[in-house]
Structure formats: C-alpha cells, structure tokens
Amino acid sequence: MPELPEVQTIVDQLNQQAIVGRTITAARVYWPKTIASPDPEQFCETITGLTARKLTRRGKFIVCQLSKGQTLLIHLRMSGRLNWTAKGNARNKHEHVILEIDQTHELRFQDTRKFGRLFLTQAPQTILGRLGPEPLDKTFTGRRFLSMLQRTRRQIKPLLLDQHFLAGLGNIYVDEALWAARIHPLRTSNTLTAAEAFALHRSIRQVLRKGIMNMGTSLGNGQGNFYSANNRPGKNADQLKVFRRTGRPCLRCGTTIVRRMVAQRSSHICTKCQQPPCDGKTPKKRTTA
DNA sequence: AGTCTGACCTGACTGC
C-alpha cells in the first residue's frame, strides 16, 4: 500500500526523530523471511553497532546508509510500517523486526501481511539500480517521459506500475494521475500524443506532490492501512478524485466512476473523461465495488 | 516483447 508519498512521509518523520547519528545497539528478528539478505543471524550480527549516517528514499525503498559502508534497505510492500517507540514497550504480534537504538528507543518493522522485506547490503545499487527514474527528480522531464513512452508498446497502467519503468507509483496514484491527464488505463504507451504525455507527466508529479503534502493516503481503518512512523494516518484520502470512488459522479463531468480490472489490478475510471483506446478491445467487465 | 498466473500472507468484508 505505501507508495512514494507514504514512504517519503515516513522518511521525513524519522529524520525529524533525528535518527541520523544514532547507533543500533541490538537487533531481533521474529519472522525470518522478512530479512531478504543476508540470513537473519548474520543480519543481526552485522547491523549491531552500526550508526545511521543518512536516511533517504528511492522509489518505494527506505534507504538507510549506515557506518562501515553498510546500507539498510526497507521495502514496506502492502502492509509494512515502521514504529518508533521507547525501548521495552510490549511487542505486538505483527512486529517482525526490532532494532534497538541507543539502548533507549526501538525502531520496529511491523507487517501484517508479511510481504515487506529488509536488505542489509554493501552494494545497494544492485537493488536500487534496477529502478526507473524518480518521478519528482529534476532530470525526469516531460521530454524524457515522452521518449520513455515511445520506446515500448505496453498498456499505460501496468507500465506506470512497473518500478523498473518509473519508481514510486502504485495503484492509487496511477489511477489519480491517469484521471487527471484524461488518459484511459488501457491506452498503449506509444500511442499517446506528445500533449498527452506532457499532461500525464505533469499529473504524475502533481498527485505525488499533493500526496506528500498531505502526508500520505490512508483508506479505512484496517491493519494494512497506512500509518506514519508517528502512528498517524495520512490526510490525502479526501483529496482523491477517482480512486475508490466507484459509483460516484466524476468531479469534472458528473459521469459515474466505474471500476474495471486492468492487468489484474482494480482501476477506477471516468469513461467520459478517459476515452478507451480505439482498437476495438473492450476491457473485461467487473462488478463494481 | 508483452501478458498472464500464481505465490507470498493476514485480516476485513460479504453473503448465507
């Protein structure tokens, strides 16, 4: 669930906790599969005693540069959270990794669905290097995006979800960006006009910036919902124009928003604002939620 | 080259 704005929110808050300069004084792993590499025992042994040098984000990864050339990469996947807490508070059953900080605090990796992964590595580029450009980076220009779109003939929605193509977008912000740019999720990437590509480029950056400003999107109250490191939900849900608005009127034209499956992902579309491609293909119908 | 499926997991929700 956490996409770029949610991950950025967590990174910003952990930086406010002044995590940089602090030392990991112990590590415990309760669900071994959470540690992608090295093996959990080696992970605990290596990370203990290391000091945080810098905390940043790349795509949906939280990147924590540590002393001795080590880097901790955290991917939250669907339901991962980081809890910052005083040492010694009772562990909840979904907290799978605990890093003790300066013997006084704990950074806990909580993950209900257990899809999230932690990597401790001296070569983070072997993982991060496979990611596409950062959508909010200065070098990600409209022209560059246009040329990226022209190099392939994939459906635009799964393409935008592909982290190797562009890093950081997930289902929510892709639906929002496509709606804002009036582009149907089934359009083939290389059929977008330059004007459409520029509009989509603009809308991607806008929805992400707004998501960050609102400190992420939280939907409902479930276990998998987004909560920041301070245990606060994001405020972006009210700002969503199309995602999970099935059956309600489009905020631009009043047409009823529909939900369709596109590349096995639920997609929310205004069929008037977002004209389907003219190749005769009809999207698979799906019951509305 | 692009698309699709299943796997990884638990909890929330729906319908009977």
Added chain:
DNA sequence: TGCAGTCAGGTCAGAC
C-alpha cells in the same frame, strides 16, 4: 453468531 469464500494498496518468477 459463525463460517466459508473473496478481496486488498506490491513484486517477482516462470509460462505462454
């Protein structure tokens, strides 16, 4: 009230 079935914001490997 309880149970079974379905679905969910992500990513990857492997088959076609």
